[in-house]
Amino acid sequence: MQVTKTIEETRKLIKTWKKEGKMIGLVPTMGFLHEGHASLIKRCREENDIVVISDFVNPTQFGPNEDLAAYPRDFARDSELCESLGADLLFNPEPENMYTDPHAYVNIDLLSETLCGRTRPIHFKGVCTVVSKLFNIVTPDRAYFGQKDAQQLAIIRKMVQDLNFDIQIVGCPIVREDDGLAKSSRNTYLSTEERKAALCLSRAVKKGQEVIGAGVKAEVVLGEMCAVIEAEPLAKTDYVSMVDALTMQPVEKVEKDVLVAMAVYIGKTRLIDNFSFQMNVEV
Numbered sequence: 001m002q003v004t005k006t007i008e009e010t011r012k013l014i015k016t017w018k019k020e021g022k023m024i025g026l027v028p029t030m031g032f033l034h035e036g037h038a039s040l041i042k043r044c045r046e047e048n049d050i051v052v053i054s055d056f057v058n059p060t061q062f063g064p065n066e067d068l069a070a071y072p073r074d075f076a077r078d079s080e081l082c083e084s085l086g087a088d089l090l091f092n093p094e095p096e097n098m099y100t101d102p103h104a105y106v107n108i109d110l111l112s113e114t115l116c117g118r119t120r121p122i123h124f125k126g127v128c129t130v131v132s133k134l135f136n137i138v139t140p141d142r143a144y145f146g147q148k149d150a151q152q153l154a155i156i157r158k159m160v161q162d163l164n165f166d167i168q169i170v171g172c173p174i175v176r177e178d179d180g181l182a183k184s185s186r187n188t189y190l191s192t193e194e195r196k197a198a199l200c201l202s203r204a205v206k207k208g209q210e211v212i213g214a215g216v217k218a219e220v221v222l223g224e225m226c227a228v229i230e231a232e233p234l235a236k237t238d239y240v241s242m243v244d245a246l247t248m249q250p251v252e253k254v255e256k257d258v259l260v261a262m263a264v265y266i267g268k269t270r271l272i273d274n275f276s277f278q279m280n281v282e283v
Helices: 007-019 035-047 075-084 123-138 147-162 185-189 192-197 199-211 218-230
Strands: 002-004 024-029 050-055 089-091 142-146 168-172 235-244 258-266 269-277
Touching: 002 007, 007 024, 007 089, 007 123, 024 035, 024 123, 035 050, 035 075, 035 142, 035 168, 050 075, 050 123, 075 089, 089 123, 123 147, 142 147, 147 168, 147 258, 147 269, 185 269, 192 199, 199 218, 199 258, 199 269, 218 235, 218 258
Parallel strands: 002 089, 024 050, 024 142, 050 089, 142 168
Antiparallel strands: 235 258, 258 269
16 A cells, blocks of 8 residues: 655556556545444445545634544554555645645535534535545545535535536445444544443434334424433534435425434534435325
């Protein structure tokens, strides 16, 4: 596995592989890799000739009072994991290499204004900008994203469609701990007591999945889920919402494919989880 720090050396390698007719897959990450990331890398390895991993904590997707400085980092461990999974290239740039006096950004309206975008207004502009940069640097045939960040996945699909990126976006299932908690780099922030409390998210997901069905009102599903979360003293709800799976706009009733998503603070740590419901018959 090769490791690059600059855009120039990364492009040089990519051009060589492209000349050889290689299919290139990209897994964009912010590092501190866990089993969820590993599942993306394994899928990418199965479907492409060349596997490229980006390991970059992107400053433009963090708000002024968010956890950029505290975000966990362990590049040596990341590198070891990527090599063990058969990655060909690990791209680990510095912020000053990715952003030089920036004035151009990429923003997707409408889809980014609900759910996480409501309380993190600059987040998805930063995500779309850095992912666009990575797409332009790596020029992958496929790119892999986890469904835990379901709103991000929907926004990136829309960005690829609207800006005519010739890239297949592959969404991969949420990976969970044995007790149900969705894998996240931010889980490392949790104390032992908070880690136990965080299970209210996966319990709320399970309750929502039990209640949802064609024609069911959103308030019924969300009410049951909120009751689970509110029963946990250490939990503070940011949002629990049901939205159209494509537009990310709120819905009042299950009449089409929907995403049910939540963000919950456990202590000071903000965690997300979700599930999707697909209509098999028209209502």
